Amino acid sequence: MNVQIIADSASDLTSEDYEKYNIERVSLNVLLDGKNYLDGQEISAKTIYDEMRNGKAPKTSQVALEDFKKAFTTYAKKGQPALYIAFSSELSGTYQSATIAAKEVQESYPDWQLKIIDTKCASFGGGLVVLKAAQLAQENRSLEEITATAQYYADHMEHIFTVEDLEYLYRGGRVSKSAAFIGTLLKIKPILHVDKGRLVPIEKVRGSKKVFQRMLDIMEERGTDFKNQTIGISHGDSIDRANQLAELIKERFQVKDIQIRMVGSTIGAHSGPGTIALFFSNSKIQ
Numbered sequence: 001m002n003v004q005i006i007a008d009s010a011s012d013l014t015s016e017d018y019e020k021y022n023i024e025r026v027s028l029n030v031l032l033d034g035k036n037y038l039d040g041q042e043i044s045a046k047t048i049y050d051e052m053r054n055g056k057a058p059k060t061s062q063v064a065l066e067d068f069k070k071a072f073t074t075y076a077k078k079g080q081p082a083l084y085i086a087f088s089s090e091l092s093g094t095y096q097s098a099t100i101a102a103k104e105v106q107e108s109y110p111d112w113q114l115k116i117i118d119t120k121c122a123s124f125g126g127g128l129v130v131l132k133a134a135q136l137a138q139e140n141r142s143l144e145e146i147t148a149t150a151q152y153y154a155d156h157m158e159h160i161f162t163v164e165d166l167e168y169l170y171r172g173g174r175v176s177k178s179a180a181f182i183g184t185l186l187k188i189k190p191i192l193h194v195d196k197g198r199l200v201p202i203e204k205v206r207g208s209k210k211v212f213q214r215m216l217d218i219m220e221e222r223g224t225d226f227k228n229q230t231i232g233i234s235h236g237d238s239i240d241r242a243n244q245l246a247e248l249i250k251e252r253f254q255v256k257d258i259q260i261r262m263v264g265s266t267i268g269a270h271s272g273p274g275t276i277a278l279f280f281s282n283s284k285i286q
Contacts, residue, residue, distance in 0.1 A: 229280065
């Protein structure tokens with residue numbers, strides 16, 4: 001029996017990804033105008049970005065414990081081994097909820113095999129890990145092999161991103177009010193990355209035209225083996241800029257495979273419209 005891959009909506013995969021690779025989705029929650037929505041199922045990222053441009057400030061929360069229990073119990077009853085690949089525990093309580101739910105389900109099904117990975121990844125960085133695991137599952141690889149490979153991918157996944165408006169990072173507590181104001185006034189674009197699961201600023205670039213060039217410089221400094229890996233790009237409702245970055249990457253590194261996804265509602269509610277993120281491995285692909 002094939003291993004069932006389970007992913008949360010913060011991996012920013014599309015509905016087509018979930019269907020094509022038979023991935024079970026559990027959704028984080030988005031609160032907008034007093035109503036709760038399941039990310040990616042009951043509300044689209046495009047809707048969130050439109051509302052944010054209109055001044056709305058959506059909130060988010062982790063996957064509900066009961067949603068995890070329901071998903072886990074489905075496969076426990078069938079005795080089908082499963083791997084849940086989780087959004088960074090430093091950015092959400094989702095991983096912790098999953099471990100609690102798993103313990104409760106395994107009390108009733110003690111022989112059921114379940115592995116959980118705290119990827120320390122976000123957005124399509126985690127999504128690339130999920131897609132690799134799902135491909136291996138379709139090849140009928142063992143739970144142990146898939147888990148080890150997914151962990152390796154997660155451990156070596158680089159996240160380099162920039163935002164269009166510092167106001168959204170201010171709302172999320174990532175920068176101070178004064179920094180957001182001055183940065184916007186001076187047209188400063190921050191470049192950030194994910195370090196051990198947390199968002200960390202790398203540097204600031206003045207002027208949007210210089211941002212992509214600097215992102216590629218960082219990619220060259222940190223990455224390797226680009227021709228043999230899938231490069232990921234995600235965007236906050238800014239497909240033209242995502243395509244522009246993809247072309248620059250192809251020209252500079254002769255990359256063969258670049259996948260682009262929209263930043264979903266959960267992460268987009270904090271990073272805002274216009275976000276551009278770049279994902280790649282800093283180690284040779286296994």
